Amino acid sequence: MVDKIIIENLSLQYSDGTESLRNVSMGIRQNAVTVLFGPAGGGKSTLLRCLNRLNDLTEVKASSGRILIDGENILDPKTDVIALRRKVGMVFARPVPLPMSIRENIIYGLELAGEKRKSKLDEAVERSLKLSAVWDEVKDRLNDPAVALSGGQQQRVCLARVLALQPEIILLDEPTSGLDPISTGKVEGALLELKKEFTVILVPHSVQQAARTADHAAFFLTGELIEYGDGKTLFTNPKQKKTEDYIMGRFG
């Protein structure tokens, strides 16, 4: 197994002085679901937003360390962030359909990347909607506004929108936090399919979801990586007291 991503001594401080990541080092495996979990404010979202440089949009006071993806440090100022974001896709907690049709949502990124051929775009629409397990529900209404879908459908369309760009890494920040159990099941099912092709990093919305989906799991507490290891082992037999307390529901 290879590490697709290697994070080395990553620290980050937002402009208000909060230290959101403190000296985090970890490797993230290819073709696996790596789960980042822990109580609110632990820095999970911050770490995800570093991986696709979305934090460039936020005022960051200081950051240090390296993130190597396929051996290249993406925190380097010379990094082509547009190419990086096509390679590292992100799904947010609340589904955000862009104000356009389902089809236009899916091809938005592809068109920006210069793809104009209709056949290619149609192909991408079908492939990615199937992969995110929503094709059957939307195939007859591709030209309807995406906001007209249910929350669960919207979220899977948002996942498809990321998949259409054929990324290598997919970041999901509590993607099922607003969804009912059935939609959640569908999204989780799609994730299991996805890891065959992609490197998946998931911030789950509950410890149960973490345990269900994790190949590897990392426990974050106030910006620090407390424990990291194989999913099964970590949830059944945690080494750190803090991890155990959290899993047992004793705090957070």
Place this chain on the structure above:
Amino acid sequence: MMTKFLSRNRHTVQRLGFIAITMVVIVTIIPIIGTIVFILVKGGSAISLEFLSGFPHDGMRAGGILPAIIGTLYLTLGTAVFSVPLGIAAAIYLSEYAKDNQVTRLIRLAIINLAGIPSVVYGLFGLGLFVLFLKFGTSILAASLTLSIMTLPVIISTAEEALRAVPQSFRTVSISLGATRWQTISRIILKEALPGILTGVILGLERAAGETAPILFTGAAFFLPRLPHSVFDATMALPYHLFVISTQVPEMPIQIQYGTALVLLVFVLTMNVIATVIRSRARARRQW
């Protein structure tokens, strides 16, 4: 018993409140409706094809007001040419690019204050800068530029507000899908903000169309026997013409004055209605 009494009492209070509010609304609306009806009744009889398409004659005591209508159209268009692109560009800069710091706060403060300056001051400024210093003369160009400066704050602040109203999440998502900042603005943000921007533009231009003071020294002519040929010609304009025939011409037939006022009113109200329609239509179609 007690609760029943209370609830009926509450009902009465609510009723009274409603009546009071309706009264206030009526009291505010009456002068507006009154003005419109008054001008309509007094000026309606003056409106004819000749009045709308002819030149004034007999020392403006007879004939039509075509040059003033055309002049106001030119000035409004000229103002739009300068103020719309500049205003929208400034709004995009302030809302999408500028960091929130001392400098941008100062810019915003300046814009708010600019909107409060009396229009005659703009007129004097235009006279100094465009007519005299830049040697454009008393011309459509100088007047349009002066009106533009007056209109810009309105356009900038309404456009900036419309841009800011577009949800931040659209920007984040678009960027995360590999869009540049400008692609995000041009493909999503501008489109969503367009109705709000247009409303601001039209309201700004509407004010420009109705102003006398800024064009008084910069481009308005008392009387011209022909239509302007170039942007360096002076022009007649509805508000200034109205001022002239109401105060400067003795023995002026009263219905020509009211007819002119009516035309100006219709011109301005039409723009207002267009703005309202755009706004309510967009609101119904909006997806957020």
